[in-house]
Amino acid sequence: MALTRLIGMCFYNQKRFSCGDWSWTNFAHRCNYEYRTGETCGMKLVNMTENENSKCRLCEKIETKFRRRSAEVDRLERWKREGATLVASMDRSQKLIMDLDKEIYVLQREREDRRTTLTR
Incomplete structure (x- = not known):
């Protein structure tokens, strides 16, 4: 959580498919730049990448x-x-x-x- 406060970004998990494509998955960490309660800053950074054996x-x-x-x-x-x-x-x-x-x-x-x- 300290890292998100330092950088000021929101982190999401990412899914990487065997074909090389990727997609966002779960929300991981919220930064301290919330515009309204429950909203994120809009900037997405990768928290963790899950490798998927299937194609997109x-x-x-x-x-x-x-x-x-x-x-x-x-x-x-x-x-x-x-x-x-x-x-x-x-x-x-x-x-x-x-x-x-x-x-x-x-x-x-x-x-x-x-x-x-x-x-x-």
Whole structure:
């Protein structure tokens, strides 16, 4: 507690995922610069880092989209190899692959934006 009074900052615990991403977790120590009772100064410093073996939510979503895209590409290639006459299904499959590419791109951008910001 003496350290927080010297520095004048509020400390939070941090969770670091296996993918390198991180998030704030529990509030640890309050500084003496409270604006109102029960509020913090707004400055977040790391008190303790907990290492997590799993990946963050965004990385898990991206991996799921990649697996779904891979399965759809395999299905489309199989249909083409077998000379399927399901043109409507093949077109729908190609559209789904393009939609998944867009969703993956958006999630990757969101992940990069989160990694470049200091607060979450």
